[in-house]
Amino acid sequence: MKGYVFHGPGQSAWEDVPDPDVKEPTDAVVRVDAVTICGTDLHILKGDVPEVRPGTVLGHEAVGEVVEIGADVRTLQPGDRVLVSCITACGRCRYCREAMYSQCLGGGGWILGHCIDGTQAEFVRVPFADLSVHPLPASVTSQDAVLLADIFPTAYEVGVLNGQVRPGDTVAVVGAGPIGLAAIATARLFSPARVIAVDMAPARLEAARQLGAEAVADAREAPEQLVADLTDGLGADVVVEAVGTPETFEVCTRMVRPGGRVANVGVHGKPAPLHLEELWSRNVTITTGLVDTSSTPTLLRMAAAGRLPTSRLVTHTFPLERMEEAYDVFAHSAETGALKVVLGGPQHEVVPVGNA
Known part of the structure; x- marks a missing residue:
């Protein structure tokens, strides 16, 4: 064969x-x-x-x-x-x-x-x-x-369920590739107030809109500011990292509100900085996982x-x-x-x- x-x-x-x-x-x-x-x-x-x-x-x-x-x-x-x-x-x-x-x-x-x-x-x-x-x-x-x-169970389990998406939440998904798009689709099963998609590719951001993202942001244009503007400065309740680079992980930790959750789905090939000097006092939960x-x-x-x-x-x-x-x-x-x-x-x- x-x-x-x-x-x-x-x-x-x-x-x-x-x-x-x-x-x-x-x-x-x-x-x-x-x-x-x-x-x-x-x-x-x-x-x-x-x-x-x-x-x-x-x-x-x-x-x-x-x-x-x-x-x-x-x-x-x-x-x-x-x-x-x-x-x-x-x-x-x-x-x-x-x-x-x-x-x-x-x-x-x-x-x-x-x-x-x-x-x-x-x-x-x-x-x-x-x-x-x-x-x-x-x-x-x-x-x-x-x-x-793979992609739908991964997005659902490691992103949406680990992130504990709840009705009324603001959910930011960083990376609108297949996993990120599946996370947008399955997050909507829990009736969030809004889903925000972040990516650099216009076609992927348009795909995110079609799958239910209410707002999109170019990753090169301070997307954390858009999240802050849409949440009265609080930040997102749940941020799903769906890329797997140090830069995108850091963006996620800047987007999340105090008491919020960062659900890392991306596969990281390099070490990602964890700024505990900034995060320790913000009651932030960070989860990782391989799909079950x-x-x-x-x-x-x-x-x-x-x-x-x-x-x-x-x-x-x-x-x-x-x-x-x-x-x-x-x-x-x-x-x-x-x-x-x-x-x-x-x-x-x-x-x-x-x-x-």
């Missing part, structure tokens, strides 16, 4: 790789019908995730069909259409029993495309399949479902009911064999306008959200 293989920083290729098979009785092998590319995959290609070994097939999000199961798999059958979660859960360790699947001690956590071969291939082996894949209702398309493997995907069943039900604007984040589609081109489009989003690219599934031209 073919897969997208990491060969070291700046080196990758769509090439022949061995077919996966069942290694453990809890495994399933899934034929991949649709995948997407995550910002974390770009971090891997840059060398920011050194534990990923050369020769690893990348990817941790997919929709597909079960083709083989191990002897101990109880909830799946060959032929089932499923969502492959970005997080794998053994279901037995202390953290899994607390629904903190990202910290699984039994061989799970974020392993696909990280510690073992991932989903950007024609087939993928999924360990602990009973807890790590989700059967899909027929009403949810592959293009919609694949966005529930415990919310995926809830989000799937919402998607089936038409309550999540998933497909509006998809700007480009490609067949699987054009993986290298899709990476190039996604990596140069400032020029291409890419939000999420989906490979596989029905192919058709997708109008960028910012121009819809």
